[in-house]
Amino acid sequence: xxxxxxxxxxxxxxxxxxxxxxxxxxxxxxxxxxxxxxxxxxxxxxxxxxxxxxxxxxxxxxxxxxxxxxxxxxxxxxxxxxxxxxxxxxxxxxxxxxxxxxxxxxxxxxxxxxxxxxxxxxxxxxxxxxxxxxxxxxxxxxxxxxxxxxxxxxxx
Numbered sequence: 001x002x003x004x005x006x007x008x009x010x011x012x013x014x015x016x017x018x019x020x021x022x023x024x025x026x027x028x029x030x031x032x033x034x035x036x037x038x039x040x041x042x043x044x045x046x047x048x049x050x051x052x053x054x055x056x057x058x059x060x061x062x063x064x065x066x067x068x069x070x071x072x073x074x075x076x077x078x079x080x081x082x083x084x085x086x087x088x089x090x091x092x093x094x095x096x097x098x099x100x101x102x103x104x105x106x107x108x109x110x111x112x113x114x115x116x117x118x119x120x121x122x123x124x125x126x127x128x129x130x131x132x133x134x135x136x137x138x139x140x141x142x143x144x145x146x147x148x149x150x151x152x153x154x155x156x
Contacts, residue, residue: 009118010078012106017090018147021048025083035080042073045105045121048089056143066137068101068123075119085110093147099133100124101144 014020023044031037053061053068061068081087090106102122106115127134136144 009076009106010114012090012115012118013113014088014090014106014108017092017104017106019052019091021052021089021091023047023087023089025081025085025087027083029081030083035082036085038075038077041075041077041081041107041117041119044087044089044107045073045075045103045119046070048091048105049103049121049123052091053140053143056146057139059139061140064137064139065128066125066134067128068125068140069131070121071100071124072102072122073119075117077117078114079109079112079116081107081109081116087116090115091147093144094120096136096141096144099126099135101136101140103147 025036025040029036029040050061087110088108090108092104093101094104095102100122102120105119105121107117107119108114109116125134125136125140126132
């Protein structure tokens with residue numbers, strides 16, 4: 001499913017994502033309009049992906065010789081989230097390249113069947129010192145198998 005070029009992602013459900021992570025909202029997440037501010041959605045994407053990577057690999061990913069730098073994020077918003085909801089973040093693999101990974105994410109309110117937001121989150125792996133692209137580390141690639149099959153190919 002292409003979340004940004006035609007397919008309607010409002011039909012996604014928690015079961016469409018192989019990994020689900022609970023993320024509590026914080027008092028400070030709500031803005032002057034009484035809902036979770038849009039920038040917090042991006043923080044939830046980052047927290048969900050990197051928290052899962054640490055758990056799935058069993059290593060502190062910050063200590064790997066290659067780092068996953070975020071090179072693209074997108075979000076489509078459908079409904080509001082509010083403190084004190086516990087949000088469920090769904091993670092699935094859109095594409096696995098030589099040095100890059102693209103994730104699809106869904107954020108679900110505590111009592112909602114439909115996603116409040118869907119997103120895209122892309123990492124490019126770089127060597128820690130030179131910041132030049134390198135292949136996705138083996139530990140990361142192995143963990144990504146838990147997310148299902150994706151196309152191997154060139155870096156986007």
